[in-house]
Amino acid sequence: MEKEHESLKYLFKQEFSKMVAVISKLFGLQHIEIAEDIVSETFLLASETWGVKGLPPNPAAWLYTVAKQKAIHHFRRNKIFDKKVLPEIVARQELVDDAEALSFSQENIKDSQLQMLFAICNPSIASEAQIGLALRILCGFGIDEIAEAFLSNKETINKRLFRAKEKLREEKIRMELPPENEIPQRLDNVLHIIYLLFSEGYYSQTQNQILQQDLCLEALRLGLMLTAYDKTNRPKTNALIALMCFHASRFNARQAGEGEVVLYEAQNEALWDQALINQGIYFLQLSAEGNEISSYHLEARIAYWHCVKEDTPEKWEEILQLYNALLMINYSPSVALNRTFALYKANGQQEALAEAEKLKLENNHFYYVLLGELYKNIDNDKAKASFHRAWQLAKTDTEKQGIQVQINRLTDEHTH
């Protein structure tokens, strides 16, 4: 019995986005809700029928058959169609014929999903709602799960999704691949959204570890989807996948019960997922083709070096130079802080301290954590003052606890 519950949940995660993509292709993206409803109704019927009778021999085929019947019925019976769809497109009979030809072949599923990926990652609908829509339509997350990932509520998420779908209509986004000459530029958008999805999972403030991991794995799956097509299987696509593999490899090591995040220095490398690291190395090698060095290339190589536990001068020198290069393409305060930490490891405390003082990121608690670290043994009073400032600025209790440990350690050293 338990296995069957697992199966329906698994099947939903596996099939929802495929089915919505295939059906949306038929109905048009402006009616994406109809596709969502048909798929949800199909799963509703599956819950009931399988709950009473047990699972059919080929559950995915069962879902496709029922969804197809429902799509055909929808065309035949639904009154909205007469009012809204028919004036826009062709005659009713043709739609019924199209619905009857609706195919859930592996090839059609793959094509439809790729087209959906480009449609959702369209720059003209860019907004905070876009990530929500991607989570829903491309990854099959429920409204509650999306709300939890954003630390928001159902109503807000529903409103956002509604706005994003409005945008799809207003901008008349179609489910199709962009023309060949536009693919490189559009691919940048797609990769960026996948990167944001991954970050949403990796750095999410939700305490739900399973949800975080699901988000990351979904982002990875979307990335891998792009490698199946020559035009989207670019070096930067592979670099992004490598980056996600390396980060994901440390998932288990990062977590110490109760949702507490274990800092890199304290991680047990035995918990690093070696298979994912090897995958990362494979994609990193593929990403080296061609001349382009994207920020994903640099971040992937930095992440690779973090999968090497031994602290060697070469390691930190490499990481430092990668951060130097990354700052030139893509400045952000956190990259600047990480670069300074690498400088400390590569060139020593004094030099890093001098550089850190120039950053002046005065509202950033990580900045004061770094300063505290760099003042240690040089000026312990300033070190303590920095950690105190960091404690004041820290946003979560977990962070405050970690900083308190540092303060206590400095105090202990004073008294002994």
Place this chain on the structure above:
Amino acid sequence: MKEFLLLFRQSEYAYREYSAEDFQSLMKKWQDWTGGIAAQGKLVSNGRRLSTEGKVLKAGGVITDGPFVEIRERLGGFLVVQADTLEEATTLAHGCPVLDSQGCVEVREIVS
């Protein structure tokens, strides 16, 4: 003992918001409810289901593909149970998951 048909009627409901977990727990409710009837030795048949396809024949030879009913409600599946009385059969219907989503269970004796 007599046999009774339990027909599930499902009303329109916000299933669009359901997540994978929600569907999983909904299926568990159906399993547990059916299992409870079977545990009492009162389940006669769970082996069949209605196809989603169908026709409606109206007076004057008009055949349509539905809607089967005018309101937004659909006929779901059915179970055949055995019980001594209609009241007892209705008691078995308690706990049916359609009731959680404003649906209803119609209980009819199968008369031979």
